[in-house]
Amino acid sequence: MDPIHQFAVEPFVPVHLFGLDVSFTNASLFMILVVALVSIVMLIGTSQRSIVPGRLQSAAEMSYEFVASTVRMTAGTEGMKFFPLIFSIFMFVLACNLLGLLPFSFSITSQIVITFALAIGVILVVIAVGVSRHGLHFLKLFVPSGVTIWLLPFIVVIEVISFLIRPVTLSVRLFANMLAGHITLKVMAGFVAALLGAGVATWIVAPLPFLANVVLLGFELFVAVLQAYIFTILSCVYLNDAIHPGH
Amino acid sequence: MAKGEGSDDRGKAGHTSGGHDAGEDAALQARLSRLSNALEQHQNPAGPDGIKVPELSGQELSASNLGFRVLVEFFSAILVGTLIGWQIDKWAHTGPIFLIIFLLLGMVAGLVNIYRIAAGPKPPRAG
Known part of the structure; x- marks a missing residue:
């Protein structure tokens, strides 16, 4: 009857390495299940290659087309270089959200550690890509054009804070939606x-x-799919900032 | 050119063995190229390097979802601002000065982000 009990992380196999608790928990188990499920669907779906697709092939092709069009729309053709990353994130989050809805299962995306790790990963990729492509010009992201000089320091601080907010909003939105649901x-x-x-x-x-x-x-179900989509599209928008800074 | 002829021959051979005539094959080829043209135009409406603005403004999402986005945006802005100010204060031993400053800055940043959600996405500039 306790509505919070479902989110408890329980260690199955306690493992302690160098003072760190790296036990195999129910979260680990379900993450492995999710990755296995996505891999199986994609591998079987892409193995047949018939002209008239079956159910699994349709699912694989539709998810590919969906993510590909999202990436092209938000980050342009250049963004397709990051398609593998974005597609992996989308499939992982979607499968986590959907699998968590099954009775007696564990919803991984209602753990803020997981969503924050994903979001921080995305932001680190954005920073790495931005710096490696544009060097110091990437910092133009924090300097909007057409601002008077005496207001500029204030605006730059605001822009830096709103950049630092991004991983937090990205992770909290997904986590809070799943938790509340x-x-x-x-x-x-x-x-x-x-x-x-x-x-x-x-x-x-x-x-x-x-x-x-x-x-x-x-x-x-709707929220699960929508939140996976929002996580993906915002990752694409942030990647677009890294590819084309100075908005 | 030679490559194209080769594939055409193969196609014809395959179809004649299947019992179809060449006219139908040509029609099929024309239809295929028309379809792939349409697909390309559909996928790249603004040219090969064009970027369409993502439709993430309020119209697409439901009202409750928009409200939730605004809430999360404001909440995490204040949270991040407070954390930054707190850490600076802890590092510099400057009492609550930076905590207060960054709390206010966080609120401003959150409101700026909410304004951006409300104003809708800007058309991205090349550069």
Whole structure:
């Protein structure tokens, strides 16, 4: 009945290396499951190559086309160099979100450590690409054009802070959406049990939270896909900043 | 040119063995090239290096989602600003001065980001 209990990370195989806790937990297990699932879908989907695609091939091709068009739209043709990274991020986040919706599973993206690690990874790639391509000109990102000189230091500080905010917003948005959705589902499911247990009179209203849960589950499916898409498209937008700084 | 003829011959041979005539084959080829042209135009509407502006403004997403974005933007701006100010204060032993300054700067940065969400994406400049 505790709606928070589902997010507990439990070590299966305790491992301690150099004073660090690197135990094999349920989060690790589900991450491995997600990577295996995505790999299997993509490998089987791309192995047939028939002209009229089957279900798995359609899924593989549609996800490829979707991510490719997103990358082209936001980061241009040059951004396609980073397609493998963006596609991996999209498939990983999408599979994590969707797999987390299954009963008794563990939703990895509701752990802020995971989403923050992904976001920091994206931002580090953005900085590395920006610096290696443009050198010090990458710092133009923090200097908007057409600002009077006496306002410039203030604006630069604001721009630097809003650049530092990016990994936080990227990770918190995904994490908070998944966390809130899962808690809502659990609380609604708890209502069903509580109303059934409260006596004969409340049996009549007991199906109502159950119906609400059915609707909410559909909404959570939508949120799962949408948040994966937003994470991907914002990564592309940030990469576009690295490729074309000085906006 | 020679390459093109070779592939054309092969195509014809394959189709005649399958029981089709050459006219149908040519029509099919024309249709294929037309389709791939259309596909290319669809994928690159603004030329080979054109960049379309991402549609991430409020119209595309639902209202609750937009509200959530604004909330997260403001929340994390203040959080990051406070953390920066706190760390500077801790490092320089300057009491709460930088904490207050960066808290306010974080709020400003958050509001700037919210303004950017509301104003919609700017058309990117080449450069």
